[in-house]
Every structure is written in structure tokens, then in C-alpha cells.
Amino acid sequence: MKALKQNMFVISAPQILLLMMLVASSEAVFEKIHVTVGNDIPGETINIHCYSTEDNLGSHDLAYGANFSWDFRVNVWGSTKFWCDITTKHGSGNYGVYTKHVAVYCNGVFQWLVKEKGPCLIMTELGNNLYCQDWKNPPSLL
Secondary structure (H helix, E strand, O other), X not given: OHHHHHHHHHHHHHHHHHHHHHHHHOOOOOOEEEEEEEEOOOOOOEEEEEEOOOOEEEEEEEOOOOEEEEEEEOOOOOOOOEEEEEEOOOOEXXXXXXXHHHHOOOOOEEEEXXXXXXXXXXXXXXXXXXXXXXXXXXXXXX
């Protein structure tokens, strides 16, 4: 009986690995998420640096009206998060631009507008209402 259990495990392990790889790469299971951060501050260029624990998207200067966008798939554990460090003349801070907690409000499209008072998420599932956050750090006096 002991040998039978060992053989079942040896046979099952590659099958489980194959199943996990198929599930992880399946578009039907893990939809593609789209994030856009746009500058909505007239006459100002802002700086953003966006990243997750797996990806560093670099630092970008955005003129008024410009956007930075990227696509990704949530990891197998559902723990993917993206943050952006945002710096403007009006304030700065680090903001979670994708988390599973706000995913229910966005239908796979996370559209952020950086405004004078802080970053705002367009909640597509709630009639495009804005969820705005204040700047975490006030503007520097320099």
C-alpha cells in the first residue's frame, strides 16, 4: 500500500504542475487589468514612479493631459498590488493604484487623475464617480 501511494504522488505531481501552469496563463481565469495615471493639473508637469513587488515600471514625467498606462494579470494568489509615488507642486505621496479592495469598483480598468488636491480614481462601476485622496505630504517650501 505504501508503494502505491508513492507512485500516485509521483504521477500526480507533474499533472498538478501542468494544471497550475495552464490556470496561471489562462486569460479566461485571470483577466487583464489596465491601469492609467493621468495628469489633470493645468500648466504643471508631475512625476510618477509606479511599481509592484514583481515589477518596477520606472519614473515618468507627465505634462498636463499626458498619461502613463500599463497592463498586467493578477498573480495566482490574488495578491498583486501596484503603487505609484506621485510628486507635484501641490503635494506628494505613495498611493495604491491597484488593490483587490478597489477592484470591485473599476471593472478591470483603473483610471487615475492626478488633480491639485490629490489623486482621484474614476469608479466605472459607480457611474464614473471620483474617489479622491488628499496629498499625504504637503508641498515643499523650496
